[in-house]
Every structure is written in structure tokens, then in C-alpha cells.
Amino acid sequence: MAQHSSQAIATLIDELARLPGVGKKTAQRFAFHLLRAPGERVLALSEAVRAIKEKVWHCSTCWNFTESEICEFCTDPRRDHSLICVVEQPNDVLIIEKTGHFRGLYHILHGSLSPMDGIHAEDLKIQELVSRLNESVREVVIATNPNIEGNVTAQYLARLIKPLNILVTRPAQGLPMGGDLEYADDVTISRAFEGRTEL
Amino acid sequence: MSISQTQAIVLNRYVMGDSSLLVTVYTREFGKIKLVARGARKSKNQRASALEPFTHISITFRHKEQRDLQTLNQVEVVQSYRYLGEDLTRMSYAGAVSELVNRLVIGEEPSVELFDLILQVLDALNREQPVVAELLFWGFQLRFAMSFGYAPQFEQCVACGEGLQEESLRFSAPLGGMLCRGCRSQDTDAIQVSLGTVRMLARLQAHPLDRLSIIRPSRQSRHETNRVIRSFFAYHMDDTRELKSLRFLDSIDPGTDIASKTLAP
Numbered sequence: 001m002a003q004h005s006s007q008a009i010a011t012l013i014d015e016l017a018r019l020p021g022v023g024k025k026t027a028q029r030f031a032f033h034l035l036r037a038p039g040e041r042v043l044a045l046s047e048a049v050r051a052i053k054e055k056v057w058h059c060s061t062c063w064n065f066t067e068s069e070i071c072e073f074c075t076d077p078r079r080d081h082s083l084i085c086v087v088e089q090p091n092d093v094l095i096i097e098k099t100g101h102f103r104g105l106y107h108i109l110h111g112s113l114s115p116m117d118g119i120h121a122e123d124l125k126i127q128e129l130v131s132r133l134n135e136s137v138r139e140v141v142i143a144t145n146p147n148i149e150g151n152v153t154a155q156y157l158a159r160l161i162k163p164l165n166i167l168v169t170r171p172a173q174g175l176p177m178g179g180d181l182e183y184a185d186d187v188t189i190s191r192a193f194e195g196r197t198e199l
Numbered sequence: 200m201s202i203s204q205t206q207a208i209v210l211n212r213y214v215m216g217d218s219s220l221l222v223t224v225y226t227r228e229f230g231k232i233k234l235v236a237r238g239a240r241k242s243k244n245q246r247a248s249a250l251e252p253f254t255h256i257s258i259t260f261r262h263k264e265q266r267d268l269q270t271l272n273q274v275e276v277v278q279s280y281r282y283l284g285e286d287l288t289r290m291s292y293a294g295a296v297s298e299l300v301n302r303l304v305i306g307e308e309p310s311v312e313l314f315d316l317i318l319q320v321l322d323a324l325n326r327e328q329p330v331v332a333e334l335l336f337w338g339f340q341l342r343f344a345m346s347f348g349y350a351p352q353f354e355q356c357v358a359c360g361e362g363l364q365e366e367s368l369r370f371s372a373p374l375g376g377m378l379c380r381g382c383r384s385q386d387t388d389a390i391q392v393s394l395g396t397v398r399m400l401a402r403l404q405a406h407p408l409d410r411l412s413i414i415r416p417s418r419q420s421r422h423e424t425n426r427v428i429r430s431f432f433a434y435h436m437d438d439t440r441e442l443k444s445l446r447f448l449d450s451i452d453p454g455t456d457i458a459s460k461t462l463a464p
Contacts, residue, residue: 021217115294115447116211116252148252151284156451159287185248187279 009035061132063108063125065090073105080104082138086129086157088112088145096143104141107132112149113156119149121156130160139167146173203262205229206277208317209254210297214240222250222271224258225300225317230308234260234271249274253283253293253321280325287451288329292336294444296320299343303436313346323408333421334403334411340428341404349435351427352376353401358385366394370427372434390430396423 004010009031016027034042058064059071066072073079073093083104087093093106109124121127133140142157144150158168174192175184184192207224210231215221220239225231239246249256255278261270283293300317320339324332344350355362357376369378369389377397378389392400399420403411416424433439 113447115291115444116298118443118446120447120450147247148284148290152287152290155285155287155290159451185279186276187248187281190281 062106063110063128064093064106078103082136083141084129084132084137084139085141085143087143088150088153092143102141104139109144109153112144112153114149115152124153126157126160129157133161133164133166137166139169141169141171143171200261200263202259202272203229204257204259206314207232207256207258208314208321209250209252209256210301211252212236212250220247220250221268223301224256225304225314226258226309227311227314228309229262230310231301231304231306232260232269233267234258234269236271236274239271246271246274248279249276251279251284252297254279255318255321278322280321282325283321286329288332288448289324291444291448292332293321293324294447295336295442296324296339298442298444299340302440303343303347303438310346313343316342316346319408323411327409327412331412334414334416335408337424337428338403338406338408338411340432341400342408344431344435345404347436349375349431350404351400351431353397353404356382358382363394363397368392368394368397370397370430372430375431375435390423390426392423392427393419396420396427400424400427 004013012031012034013024013027016022016030017024019027022030034045055067056065057067059066059069059074061070061074064071064073080103084107085096085102085104086107086109087096088109088111090108093108096102096106107125107129109126109129111119111124113119113121113124140157140161142154144153154170161168172195173188174195175181175188181189205226205228207226210223210225212220212222215235218238218240220236222234222236223231224234236246236250239250248254254276257275257277258271259273261272263269280293283289296317300313304313316339320335323335327335341351351370352375353363355377356379357371357374358378359382361379361381363377363379365380367380368391369383369386370376370392371378371386371389374386374389377392378385383389395417396419399414399416402414403424
């Protein structure tokens with residue numbers, strides 16, 4: 001990479017290139033865009049970046065990101081507090097919320113169990129989940145990703161939660177909307193048939 | 200550069216960038232290779248499920264000699280072992296198989312025998328009850344060592360060739376087998392093993408993997424077997440690191456033998 005005439009530009013490019021999916025060239029384009037942009041736009045961006053580190057932390061109940069002690073989901077009386085959906089990452093909450101179909105609470109594990117990578121239960125927010133399962137909780141939906149690590153995490157959580165007489169469920173797995181049977185894989189098709197519903 | 204086609208078993212995969220996967224596979228014709236599967240995580244791409252660990256696949260890839268990373272073109276599932284992902288014990292032992300192969304096979308060293316062995320053990324772990332998984336893993340370890348040319352001797356004394364009859368025997372990793380009472384001075388560090396465990400080790404080595412479920416090891420035999428196998432791997436294959444998958448299994452199920460978690464003597 002060519003040497004820059006300004007150390008400040010070089011530093012900005014280096015920092016931007018650390019972002020996921022951003023290579024050196026893209027970082028350079030971003031940096032020159034910011035140089036040309038009006039001062040207030042650039043300051044607004046820098047203020048927004050500063051604010052997420054100063055004002056955002058984890059909800060002490062569900063471990064989602066929030067600006068208060070307890071997040072807006074956990075304090076919302078209109079949501080079903082007897083239903084908890086367990087997800088791997090805060091991003092997953094946004095995806096489920098976009099559907100508008102789930103009205104319960106969430107719990108974010110911040111990862112999934114991975115035997116081969118040595119990620120154990122104590123590395124995730126599992127103990128924090130168990131400690132919030134009181135008698136008012138009737139169902140826990142384990143919406144970890146449908147891959148090996150997500151399935152292991154679901155199995156492990158089911159073993160912990162079922163003895164507490166709480167219903168443990170997993171979202172159905174099957175054919176995607178707009179998909180085509182011809183291109184679906186064997187495991188997805190067999191799971192879709194196992195989870196078939198009456199019309 | 201050439202376009203190559205082969206059968207493969209997925210050992211592990213990691214997310215690379217936004218939507219790609221870095222996949223380690225053991226192939227029938229090329230040994231262990233690393234593949235980049237671009238865009239495999241996008242929902243409209245059907246490749247992600249084929250690239251889950253322990254899946255038997257057929258692949259086409261751009262093969263560049265002397266390159267660490269190859270590019271995946273096409274993948275199709277030959278066989279997916281779905282029960283491995285639905286049970287913690289089965290999955291942990293399948294993970295241990297994958298870890299061991301990934302760790303001890305350095306690169307493109309093809310072995311059809313090893314490829315078939317990995318398929319056999321994954322198939323057996325998928326089909327048999329989880330309680331048999333430990334036996335299957337021991338059977339796999341002994342055959343895995345054999346595929347590298349190391350076959351420990353459990354039928355007779357490795358020094359004098361006499362049959363093994365007495366109760367208190369010793370296993371010598373450097374000599375590669377059992378020592379009878381008369382020969383035990385040949386290795387003063389040899390591990391004490393009961394006759395019952397020696398007979399079980401001989402069966403684990405000789406019987407097909409799908410016939411190991413009839414063995415019912417005692418607590419003592421489990422402990423001794425783990426010590427024998429790990430000392431053998433430590434000496435002959437220079438492998439003393441712990442298997443993370445078995446450490447995981449012990450963390451969720453403390454009933455498993457603590458010795459099985461690590462290969463360190």
C-alpha cells in the first residue's frame with residue numbers, strides 16, 4: 001500500500017480496515033469520502049462511534065445491548081414475560097423482531113458451544129439464563145443457528161431446563177419461502193417432512 | 200492449476216469474511232486440504248449444510264500445487280450423519296475424531312485406508328447408541344495409529360513372544376506392546392494393566408467397529424485403556440495435547456473418565 005502524505009489519513013485507513021468485510025482499498029475509499037464530506041457529517045459519525053462505547057452496555061437480565069440498566073424488551077409490560085427466546089447474538093434479536101411475530105422476551109448467549117474449538121458453557125451467558133428461569137416462565141424457545149454448534153447448544157440447554165418443568169422448544173426447520181425442492185439438501189427436506197403441518 | 204474432483208469428509212469449518220467459509224476436509228485422493236467456499240453462508244446458497252462438520256461430500260475444486268488454500272467450485276452431499284449433531288456424546292466423540300485427524304495429518308498425504316476408517320467411525324457413531332461412543336473412539340484411535348504404521352501388540356509379550364496369561368502385566372509404549380512378568384524389567388516405566396483390559400484392547404484392535412458394542416468395560420478398564428492409548432500416542436506420534444472435544448464432554452458430563460480428556464501421560 002502506498003505511503004500517505006498524512007499520518008492521520010494512514011491511521012484512519014488502518015482503523016477502518018479492521019472492520020469486518022472492509023479491506024485496505026475499501027478503507028481508503030471510506031477515508032477519502034470522509035475527507036471530502038462536510039465537517040458536521042464527519043463529527044456526527046465520530047460522535048455516534050464514541051456514544052456506543054460510552055452509553056451502550058449489556059442489559060443485566062437478557063444481555064442484549066441497551067442504554068439503561070434493563071433493556072426496553074425486558075421492561076415492556078405488553079410483552080409475554082412467560083416466554084423466553086434464546087439466541088446466539090444481539091443481531092438475531094433484530095431479525096426476529098423484524099417479523100413482528102414473537103412477543104416474548106429474549107436471552108442472548110453471546111456465542112454457541114463448540115466442543116472442537118473449546119467453547120464451554122462458562123464462556124456463554126448460560127448461567128445467567130438459568131438464574132432467570134423462575135416459576136413465571138412457561139416456555140423457552142431455543143433459536144440458536146441450525147448448525148452443529150447451534151444444535152449442541154440447544155441440546156445442552158434442553159438438558160438444563162427440562163428438569164425445571166419448563167417447556168423447551170426449537171423453531172421449525174424446513175424449506176425456505178420462494179425455495180425449490182430441487183435445490184434443497186437432504187437434511188433440510190427430511191426435517192421439513194418430520195415437521196409437516198396439517199392444512 | 201487443474202480442476203480436481205474427489206470425495207471428502209468435512210473436519211471443521213470457520214466463517215471467513217461476511218459470507219464465506221474456510222473448510223478443512225480429508226479427501227480420498229489428496230489427503231487433508233483447506234478450501235475457501237465463497238458465499239457459502241448466504242441463505243440462497245445450498246452449500247452451507249453440505250459443509251457442516253462430519254458430512255461426507257463430493258467436491259470439485261481448483262487445485263493449485265504448493266498452495267495452502269484451494270478454491271471450492273461445487274459440492275454435493277454423499278451422506279450426512281444427522282444423529283451426530285443431535286446428541287452431545289456422539290457429537291463430542293465425532294469432534295474428537297475430527298480433531299485427531301486435523302492435528303496429526305499434516306497436509307496432502309492421501310490414504311484411502313484412513314479415509315474409509317473415518318467414514319466407518321462416523322457411520323458407527325451415528326448408528327450405535329451414544330453409550331458405545333467411547334469404545335468406537337478407542338477402536339478408531341488404535342486403527343488410526345495403524346494407518347501410520349504403528350500397531351501396538353496386545354496378543355503376546357512384545358519382548359519374548361510368550362502368550363499373556365498372568366494377571367499383572369505391563370504396557371510399554373517405547374517397545375510397542377505388552378510385557379510379561381519375566382520381561383517387565385526391559386522397561387521400568389511401563390504401565391500396569393490388568394489381563395481383562397489387555398484382552399479388551401486386543402478385541403478393540405481386531406474386531407470390526409460395528410461389533411464393539413458387545414464390550415462392556417469396567418471403570419478400571421476404561422481408566423487403563425485411556426492411559427495405554429494416550430501413552431502410545433504421546434510416544435509414537437508425539438501428541439500430548441488435550442482433545443478439546445473430550446474436555447467439553449467431561450465439562451457437561453463429569454462421569455466420564457478424567458484420563459480420557461487429555462493425551463498427556
